[in-house]
Amino acid sequence: MSQPKPVEYADASPEVRAVFDDIKRLRNVEDVNNFWKYLARDPAGLKRTWESVKEVMAAGALSPLVKEMVYVAVSVTNSCGYCIASHTVGARKAGMTDAMFAELMAVVGMANETNRLASGYQVEIDEQFKA
Amino acid sequence: MSQPKPVEYADASPEVRAVFDDIKRLRNVEDVNNFWKYLARDPAGLKRTWESVKEVMAAGALSPLVKEMVYVAVSVTNSCGYCIASHTVGARKAGMTDAMFAELMAVVGMANETNRLASGYQVEIDEQFKA
């Protein structure tokens, strides 16, 4: 009662179905995942978010695999359970091996540690790092 | 007065100098950056942190370039000014181009956005994403 319920394809408006169809086609899946079903309560937001994600995550100067791993790194840093679960699967589909996942976690952990050491020691930015 | 001052090479103990020398040799730089000089107030912590960073950031299943970009992604998510400045330079030295940086920022921004949409909509984890 308190929260918008996810929208299933059968109950979706034509506007929402068009986005769902595009997601299914591009990702080659039979159904969109829950994230999109919840967003569908806001058709304009659904469309805007999907268009942006599609553009940002496409292969470019960085590969889809690297982009998915960066997504995992951010989600882990933010402790977003849903995002960690879904993008870890996404990264695996894009080719992330167990060894790559282990190294990714090691870098994310280390970066979170040294971020705090730099802040806590109030380290001044070196001249050569200034923008 | 309130904070430990950075330790310069000339004033460093043999234990600290050994770490500084290793950093300078491995990174081929004339002096270590401020982060290490501040940490040097705690020689055991300096050594432990450097040994870990060296192991974690070495080429493995992921390239040093990908690792540096993940470091930037975490530092940006944490708003750590020093870390963003130093690791952006590190990533550039490892080969990050302007186009790669722009795409990296786009993914980091998008991930931070959708992380909140997933949390705010209280999206349930799909069966296929469960660990």
Add this chain to the structure above:
Amino acid sequence: MSQPKPVEYADASPEVRAVFDDIKRLRNVEDVNNFWKYLARDPAGLKRTWESVKEVMAAGALSPLVKEMVYVAVSVTNSCGYCIASHTVGARKAGMTDAMFAELMAVVGMANETNRLASGYQVEIDEQFKA
């Protein structure tokens, strides 16, 4: 065993009951929610927190609805599951519609995205924005 258990009204001290009664009266509910029952293990903290919340969330220059939506925005940014669930209900009781919730999430998502773009690009503060 590891954690303080929530305190039910029947088992509460007079000091705790006085706070519970005030919450029930002001919010017109039959029982306080779990947050207050856990805090009740620390009667002084319970009283201090409730007095502060009551003062801060009262109608003033901002309406209770706006205040509840800001609460949701902060809780989403912090990924606090309990807080998102309880304050989303609170905001709805204060008048938040589905359309308002959708726009709130869109702003929260967008702000989290552009926050990271501003940090990652190391954007300097414009003269006209300086305090």
Add this chain to the structure above:
Amino acid sequence: MSQPKPVEYADASPEVRAVFDDIKRLRNVEDVNNFWKYLARDPAGLKRTWESVKEVMAAGALSPLVKEMVYVAVSVTNSCGYCIASHTVGARKAGMTDAMFAELMAVVGMANETNRLASGYQVEIDEQFKA
């Protein structure tokens, strides 16, 4: 050297100028602020971000004033210095008074406090708050 430099109007491509012109027109300002000048190194990202911000921040079920205050709330929670400075000005232009700002800060502070109390006490979600 390490970071992309901001792009001034005089040096901008037609694609970037079109976005800058739209920002200046819509906001009725003589020049865009630094955020957009930095993003302009990535013309596609500049356009995508501006189109999204324009759509998300437009008057709708929530007023531009409420949206700007939510933006400030998120930026404060994320400790994003640039974002706090620029959106506080934005909120003031949209009508935020000193009294409203003070109450906004009080709510943001309180929410950040109780978010941690809820997490630290490991409070279970009440039945009536379940989605």
Add this chain to the structure above:
Amino acid sequence: MSQPKPVEYADASPEVRAVFDDIKRLRNVEDVNNFWKYLARDPAGLKRTWESVKEVMAAGALSPLVKEMVYVAVSVTNSCGYCIASHTVGARKAGMTDAMFAELMAVVGMANETNRLASGYQVEIDEQFKA
């Protein structure tokens, strides 16, 4: 122009002066620090915050030194520059030595690292840790 200016003692209302006097007396300082001068634009918020801080930071089951170190740990994790600077000084005044500071930073860094490893590996809570 955009931000409330700090309130100096000479310009303060009797209500604000009463709080300033209490801070100066309790902390044995000649002037309050900037944090309180900014908050003073909101006299009710100033008073509420000071009363809460005074109560929370008083010696109790935990010593003022431990409390100040916990304050630093939180401020470092949140990247709050002002808070790190001021509470590091506060902790030193309460007795924190260089060795204690170094160990505090090491724990804060390690906790931030393992927090992410636990989240990223999606570790299930062990039975014996359940509340």
Add this chain to the structure above:
Amino acid sequence: MSQPKPVEYADASPEVRAVFDDIKRLRNVEDVNNFWKYLARDPAGLKRTWESVKEVMAAGALSPLVKEMVYVAVSVTNSCGYCIASHTVGARKAGMTDAMFAELMAVVGMANETNRLASGYQVEIDEQFKA
């Protein structure tokens, strides 16, 4: 399928068993907790993390009790559910009483609140707090 599964002692390599044995011996437990079983998919990372944790959490200038409470403070600030659950138990084993826990939570909550007030009011660092 999507995530590395935890490694049980019976299935562990000699390298992993050596770490597990060291943890069990030092902590005097019959089995290691899930965190270590998940990390064990990455034997080098398991060993590095354990060696660091052992060194950082040992009694020194700060007691193990203070260190565990700082660990809880960081985990609460990061909303890391697993870490809050496990380190709260760890702190209790090290001697944290109900009264100490209540005061710890009060300080963590207050620090998170005032961190945001300091950021939101854009408070300038006082001369006496400068590093």
